[in-house]
Amino acid sequence: MEKALERQLDETMNNPGVVGVLCADKQGLCLGARGTGERQTCGLITSLAETAQKLHPDESSSPVISIETDNMQILIKSKEGITTAVYKSST
Amino acid sequence: MSMPECRKELKKYFNHLMSLVEGLYAIIITDRDGVPVFKVSTENAPELALRPTFLSTFGMATDQASKLGLSKNKSMISTYSAFQVVHLNKLPLIVTMVASSKTNTGMLLALERDFDNVLKDMRAVVDIS
Amino acid sequence: MQNLERIPDSLGYLVISEDKAVVSSGGELENDEKTAALVYNLVQKAYRIPVMGDKRDGFKKLTINWDSFFYAITVSNNRIYVCKRQYNPQEPMVA
Numbered sequence: 662m663e664k665a666l667e668r669q670l671d672e673t674m675n676n677p678g679v680v681g682v683l684c685a686d687k688q689g690l691c692l693g694a695r696g697t698g699e700r701q702t703c704g705l706i707t708s709l710a711e712t713a714q715k716l717h718p719d720e721s722s723s724p725v726i727s728i729e730t731d732n733m734q735i736l737i738k739s740k741e742g743i744t745t746a747v748y749k750s751s752t
Numbered sequence: 753m754s755m756p757e758c759r760k761e762l763k764k765y766f767n768h769l770m771s772l773v774e775g776l777y778a779i780i781i782t783d784r785d786g787v788p789v790f791k792v793s794t795e796n797a798p799e800l801a802l803r804p805t806f807l808s809t810f811g812m813a814t815d816q817a818s819k820l821g822l823s824k825n826k827s828m829i830s831t832y833s834a835f836q837v838v839h840l841n842k843l844p845l846i847v848t849m850v851a852s853s854k855t856n857t858g859m860l861l862a863l864e865r866d867f868d869n870v871l872k873d874m875r876a877v878v879d880i881s
Numbered sequence: 882m883q884n885l886e887r888i889p890d891s892l893g894y895l896v897i898s899e900d901k902a903v904v905s906s907g908g909e910l911e912n913d914e915k916t917a918a919l920v921y922n923l924v925q926k927a928y929r930i931p932v933m934g935d936k937r938d939g940f941k942k943l944t945i946n947w948d949s950f951f952y953a954i955t956v957s958n959n960r961i962y963v964c965k966r967q968y969n970p971q972e973p974m975v976a
Contacts, residue, residue, distance in 0.1 A: 689858020701865070702930055704858020708773075709926050711856075713945050715919055722947060725976045729942040730932050736976045747976065772925060862929075 663693065670695050673747065680733075681748030697748050706746045710739035762870070766792040769866055775855035777835075778802060780848045781871070783878045784811035789845065790874065798835060801850045810839040810846055827864075829857060840864055842871050844878045890967035892950060897921055897961040910965055920954060920963050928956075 670693045673682045681697030689704035713726050726737040737746045770776050778793035786808030793802060800806055817825035828839045831853060838860045840847040847867055849860050885894035886907055893908030895917055903917045910916055928939040943954040953964045
């Protein structure tokens with residue numbers, strides 16, 4: 662039943678610069694992972710997305726979180742109970 | 753470092769881990785019989801879940817789970833209506849985390865990496881070899 | 882600390898110390914301890930995310946983006962610097 666998700670993750674990996682994808686559910690458990698995305702990070706990204714949402718006065722709107730280092734950018738977004746993290750390499 | 757200083761440092765470290773995960777009520781490290789080696793808990797933790805009689809059940813459960821043909825059992829997550837309990841098999845030690853059922857389970861599992869450093873030294877306390 | 886106010890489109894700023902105290906603040910984030918506590922929590926978690934191939938220094942920049950504004954967060958000298966800025970989209974944020 663995860664075929665559609667697996668296909669979407671593979672498609673995402675084909676985008677230029679993408680080196681990893683992670684999908685987590687509401688409880689922080691891993692739904693799917695590709696490339697540099699490690700399964701143990703799923704709890705962290707869900708927790709990050711939940712905390713970030715509290716920064717907006719209207720707590721129902723979910724932001725896009727970007728974590729940047731010298732060579733990598735991680736983009737995190739939560740929608741309908743699923744949190745996704747995309748790892749993009751800038752090199 | 754003297755013994756009481758050691759305990760204080762450990763307690764500080766574990767309390768820091770507890771503050772990282774909302775709804776984590778207790779972290780207990782025991783031997784396989786449930787005898788506590790180290791424990792940190794808040795007053796929200798259900799008393800019964802901190803007792804050896806409860807903690808020792810994982811010792812038996814992990815043995816049985818390892819016989820399912822999937823190789824050694826590493827961890828177990830038990831969910832109840834108001835709580836969840838995550839056990840980690842680090843024999844001869846067992847790590848038990850008691851949290852609210854709404855707590856981010858993934859974060860609890862991610863704490864395993866933090867325990868490994870501490871457990872390396874604690875293992876010597878219970879090792880009979 | 883008034884340098885943070887001079888950031889273009891700045892709506893507010895916060896500087897948080899390592900013991901979660903607000904060192905200075907201004908604009909919409911003036912004395913906003915609630916936001917400071919949330920950002921501290923956020924930074925603690927973001928630092929734990931392993932970023933492959935980079936030194937274990939953690940991230941350089943953390944941004945939280947909504948439709949009309951965003952928070953730009955960075956850590957330097959054991960202090961967390963937060964700036965709330967207007968977002969005028971020229972090109973869409975690809976996520």
